[in-house]
Amino acid sequence: MTTRPRLTVLGTGYLGTTHAICMAELGYDVLGVDCDAGKISKLDGGEVPFYEPGLAELLTRTLASGRLRFTTSAREAAEFGEVHFLCVGTPQKVGSLAADTSYLQSIVTELAPYLDRSALVVGKSTVPVGTAQWVENTLHAMAPAGQDITLVWNPEFLREGFAVNDTLRPDRLVYGIKGETTPALLDAAYQGIYDLAAAEQRELPVIVTDFATAELAKSAANAFLATKISFINAMAELCEASGADVVQLARALGHDARIGPKFLRAGIGFGGGCLPKDVRALRARAEELGVAFGLLDEVDATNARRRTSAVTLALSLLDKPSEAKVAILGVTFKPGTDDVRDSPALDIATHLVDHCAQVSIYDPVGMDNARSALPKANYTLSPLDAVQDADLVLALTEWDEISSIDPELLAPAVKQKRVIDGRNCLDARRWRNVGWQYHGMGRH
Numbered sequence: 001m002t003t004r005p006r007l008t009v010l011g012t013g014y015l016g017t018t019h020a021i022c023m024a025e026l027g028y029d030v031l032g033v034d035c036d037a038g039k040i041s042k043l044d045g046g047e048v049p050f051y052e053p054g055l056a057e058l059l060t061r062t063l064a065s066g067r068l069r070f071t072t073s074a075r076e077a078a079e080f081g082e083v084h085f086l087c088v089g090t091p092q093k094v095g096s097l098a099a100d101t102s103y104l105q106s107i108v109t110e111l112a113p114y115l116d117r118s119a120l121v122v123g124k125s126t127v128p129v130g131t132a133q134w135v136e137n138t139l140h141a142m143a144p145a146g147q148d149i150t151l152v153w154n155p156e157f158l159r160e161g162f163a164v165n166d167t168l169r170p171d172r173l174v175y176g177i178k179g180e181t182t183p184a185l186l187d188a189a190y191q192g193i194y195d196l197a198a199a200e201q202r203e204l205p206v207i208v209t210d211f212a213t214a215e216l217a218k219s220a221a222n223a224f225l226a227t228k229i230s231f232i233n234a235m236a237e238l239c240e241a242s243g244a245d246v247v248q249l250a251r252a253l254g255h256d257a258r259i260g261p262k263f264l265r266a267g268i269g270f271g272g273g274c275l276p277k278d279v280r281a282l283r284a285r286a287e288e289l290g291v292a293f294g295l296l297d298e299v300d301a302t303n304a305r306r307r308t309s310a311v312t313l314a315l316s317l318l319d320k321p322s323e324a325k326v327a328i329l330g331v332t333f334k335p336g337t338d339d340v341r342d343s344p345a346l347d348i349a350t351h352l353v354d355h356c357a358q359v360s361i362y363d364p365v366g367m368d369n370a371r372s373a374l375p376k377a378n379y380t381l382s383p384l385d386a387v388q389d390a391d392l393v394l395a396l397t398e399w400d401e402i403s404s405i406d407p408e409l410l411a412p413a414v415k416q417k418r419v420i421d422g423r424n425c426l427d428a429r430r431w432r433n434v435g436w437q438y439h440g441m442g443r444h
């Protein structure tokens with residue numbers, strides 16, 4: 001067996017691009033594959049098609065090392081690779097809560113006919129439980145190498161904004177396998193990650209399980225995180241109704257080691273390309289399997305309500321919304337990314353555009369994506385430009401640049417010193433001290 005097997009990474013979205021680059025950084029020869037020729041030529045030219053801290057530098061370095069290449073050809077992938085990572089997206093299906101697995105189906109059925117010698121296929125995409133079994137059946141039926149193709153299901157837990165670190169230093173590895181032993185090729189493919197953990201004296205738990213448990217490990221993790229956020233947001237509603245403060249409440253809860261302090265930040269809720277669609281996909285799959293999981297409906301509904309109540313609050317603060325100018329600071333679904341998919345901030349901006357005279361938006365990196373999703377808003381080059389003559393300011397993504405903004409600096413520019421802090425990221429006292437009317441989420 002090769003010490004450093006040749007790897008292919010199929011799908012060059014967030015997950016695949018990061019995985020391909022990081023594996024090349026660890027010393028593997030990697031071929032990235034995507035049917036989108038535009039994306040492939042960008043990557044080949046050294047351009048990461050999205051914003052992710054640290055990734056562009058690593059791409060430049062790994063391309064220059066000659067260890068990383070890109071192609072659109074599934075045949076080339078099959079000829080090159082000993083281990084093939086499936087990293088395509090599984091977005092929400094149009095008109096349904098379920099996940100759309102068509103990209104995964106395409107890549108598997110395109111690759112399989114060229115797999116004419118033994119190889120390992122590693123599924124990393126987030127999929128509805130049961131999909132891995134379909135992938136294995138298809139590989140065995142369509143690949144000339146038949147049963148010599150081994151499948152492992154190995155979900156990926158990386159976060160946007162921390163994608164490089166999460167890939168190089170995962171907090172756990174989950175291997176869904178058939179049979180008793182982890183394939184030696186899988187260990188060889190991850191040796192670089194094991195070695196890094198050993199060199200840094202970090203524990204790297206490896207959970208070896210069956211296909212279904214591995215698939216569910218990912219869906220359950222995201223559903224649990226979403227549930228935690230919706231729980232604290234439901235508590236924020238209760239705090240608003242009772243005069244309590246959800247920020248202090250979260251601190252009181254978080255010190256209980258059984259609960260923990262993370263993912264208890266109340267605000268306008270969760271967004272992005274993963275949590276919302278994964279909650280819905282798990283709900284849909286549970287229903288297909290005849291399992292009641294209404295809890296997830298509530299998680300989703302509570303999350304949606306945070307957005308509508310932020311819009312209602314904004315409109316209630318404006319004397320005449322149709323004549324008002326509103327400024328939005330932060331539009332990505334969280335800091336550290338240019339991603340506006342299912343972004344609560346963008347959603348709120350979209351509603352305000354329909355009701356207000358003008359909506360000006362500033363975001364440190366998300367402007368281009370926001371502009372294509374919401375061309376009707378006005379985009380500015382600085383927070384100060386955005387708040388010019390504003391009747392209301394909304395801080396909706398907790399970028400450092402936004403959390404640390406000086407309220408005194410903004411004050412002379414606005415028409416009304418009113419701010420909604422959608423992420424409880426501003427220092428309420430500091431803003432109030434210089435005359436702002438401050439509205440947090442679940443706090444007074």
Ligand code: UDX
Nearest residue numbers: 156157158159160263264265269270271272274333334
């Ligand atoms: C998530 C998972 O964390 C990751 O493990 C998985 O692989 C992909 O999905 P990501 O989408 O990058 O990662 O974002 P995450 O950091 O989980 O945040 C998701 C959303 O929850 C953001 O909109 C964030 O603002 C929101 N959030 C997070 C809260 O509203 N409150 C919190 O306390 C934490």
